[in-house]
Amino acid sequence: MADNTVDDSLHVPSLRIEGFRGIDSLTINRLGRVTLLAGRNGTGKTTVLDAVRIFADRGHLSSLTAVLNRSEEYAGRVDGEKDITEIPDFKALFHGRQPKTGSSFTIGYARDSQEQLVVEVSSTDDMPEKWMSRLGKLAIGGQVLRITFSQFEEFLPVFDGDLDARRWRWPRRLVPDDDGGPKTLRAEVLGPGLLNNLDLDQRWGEIALTEQEPVALRALNLAASHRIGGVAVVSGGTRPRSRRVLVKLEDGERVPLRSLGDGAVRLFGVAVALAGATGGLLLIDEAENGIHHSLQHAFWRLVLRAAADNNVQVIATTHGWDCIRGFASASSENDDVEGVVVRLEQDKGGLRAVEYSEEELETATGQGIEVR
Numbered sequence: 086m087a088d089n090t091v092d093d094s095l096h097v098p099s100l101r102i103e104g105f106r107g108i109d110s111l112t113i114n115r116l117g118r119v120t121l122l123a124g125r126n127g128t129g130k131t132t133v134l135d136a137v138r139i140f141a142d143r144g145h146l147s148s149l150t151a152v153l154n155r156s157e158e159y160a161g162r163v164d165g166e167k168d169i170t171e172i173p174d175f176k177a178l179f180h181g182r183q184p185k186t187g188s189s190f191t192i193g194y195a196r197d198s199q200e201q202l203v204v205e206v207s208s209t210d211d212m213p214e215k216w217m218s219r220l221g222k223l224a225i226g227g228q229v230l231r232i233t234f235s236q237f238e239e240f241l242p243v244f245d246g247d248l249d250a251r252r253w254r255w256p257r258r259l260v261p262d263d264d265g266g267p268k269t270l271r272a273e274v275l276g277p278g279l280l281n282n283l284d285l286d287q288r289w290g291e292i293a294l295t296e297q298e299p300v301a302l303r304a305l306n307l308a309a310s311h312r313i314g315g316v317a318v319v320s321g322g323t324r325p326r327s328r329r330v331l332v333k334l335e336d337g338e339r340v341p342l343r344s345l346g347d348g349a350v351r352l353f354g355v356a357v358a359l360a361g362a363t364g365g366l367l368l369i370d371e372a373e374n375g376i377h378h379s380l381q382h383a384f385w386r387l388v389l390r391a392a393a394d395n396n397v398q399v400i401a402t403t404h405g406w407d408c409i410r411g412f413a414s415a416s417s418e419n420d421d422v423e424g425v426v427v428r429l430e431q432d433k434g435g436l437r438a439v440e441y442s443e444e445e446l447e448t449a450t451g452q453g454i455e456v457r
Contacts (some may be wrong), residue, residue: 087329096270096366096398099195102136102167104180104188112195113438117425119385119392119399121372121412124429129404129436133429134274134368137400140192140202140269141366144232146241149204153177155276174241175230178204209230216240229399234267258354271365273358277374279347280354282328286318289330297360300391304356307383308348308376311335316342316353351375352384358393359399363384367392369401381411385424389415391420 100113108129122130135152142148153159155175158367160174179188193201206228209217230241280288292298294318305313312335318328330342330353343350351374358367376384392399403409409426416424428439 097137097140097194097400100133100137101195102133102190102192104190105136105192106132106180106190108132108136108180108436109180110440111429111436113427114195115425115440116398116400116427117387118420118421119412120401120427121409122400122402122424122427122429123404123409126207126404128429128431129369130404130429134370134400134402136192137366138272138274138368139204141272143234143269144187144202144204145241145269149173149175149178149230179206181298183255185250191219201234203231203233205231205233206244209242212240214239218272225400237267239266271362273353273362273365273367275358275367275369277371279350279375280394282318282330285330285342285350285354285357286328288354288361289316292360295360296394297363300360300387301356302354303334304352305342307380307387308352308420309345317427347375348380354379355384355388356391359388359395359397361399363395366396367397368401369399372401372403373405376408378407378411381407382414385412385415386418389419389422389424401444403414 095116095118097116099115100111102108102111104110111129111133113133122133124130135155139148139152149171153175156177158174158177159171176182176184179190182248186206189203189205191201191203207230209227209229212229212231227242228244230243231257232239232241287378289301293302302313302316305316309332313332314335315333317331317333317339319331320328331339332342332345333339342353355369355372358369373381388399403412412424412426416422426441428441429436430439431437
């Protein structure tokens with residue numbers, strides 16, 4: 086764990102969120118190479134991860150819909166046969182859930198007004214002519230999302246209640262990648278649940294036979310009672326597209342990864358995601374899930390080291406004391422890797438971030454002082 090200065094070499098050195106979902110206003114002045122967000126259930130930890138995901142993707146339609154799909158927030162639309170089809174409810178992205186023309190949310194750095202993503206409800210009457218012609222009939226009357234980042238501007242018509250549900254699934258952007266769009270940050274996302282076999286297959290394929298493979302095997306061996314020497318993904322048999330992840334034990338036997346328990350699957354998933362997020366962000370919701378309390382120190386030691394070696398910035402959430410204690414002890418051993426704990430708490434109807442220095446965190450965990 087390093088000092089309290091902001092590391093401007095990080096992908097997201099600080100964070101400010103205004104008007105996004107359940108967060109009216111929140112400022113986190115300093116994020117670390119690895120940041121652990123603590124706080125009681127319902128304080129907004131997962132919402133912070135959602136905001137970072139959208140910011141990293143510079144407001145792409147894919148990230149907006151992914152956030153809404155995760156929380157199953159849908160709105161009815163009429164399809165070509167006049168049946169009701171559920172598609173993401175974009176109004177739920179805004180604080181209060183009832184946005185009007187001019188309502189907006191902002192995600193960006195706490196100290197840099199230039200690195201701000203603004204998503205605003207705008208009238209189609211205010212769109213530039215080139216966007217009117219580009220969107221055609223989709224932009225006649227009503228409201229659109231106006232997305233701006235730095236000098237880039239984009240409009241998405243997502244609010245028309247009579248829109249044919251089959252036509253809302255546009256490409257990631259309605260403009261070519263070479264049309265001045267901002268450079269995005271790669272962001273890998275791990276939810277509180279376990280990765281399925283297809284996801285594990287895809288992520289393992291990106292690192293197999295590379296220098297990142299030993300990192301994943303070390304993580305897997307943290308939770309295994311037998312030494313594991315290799316991993317392979319094979320066909321699941323007669324089921325189409327079915328895959329199974331097998332591991333090779335020290336005696337040569339091959340067994341399914343999932344037979345080793347949820348902890349092994351979780352650790353392996355985090356490790357392959359860390360490798361796949363090289364040069365970008367890894368967002369982990371409820372980091373402690375599936376990992377025994379006795380492994381928390383070793384787990385965070387691996388995450389801190391791999392994050393630094395691969396230029397990955399990790400932001401994770403927790404509400405577990407063992408997770409925080411393991412993170413604190415692992416961070417204290419890595420003076421060259423900045424680990425930060427931020428507690429989110431309600432304050433007079435709002436939300437504030439309490440940042441813990443190395444000394445404060447060591448004192449709190451050593452004396453059992455509440456940090457969650």
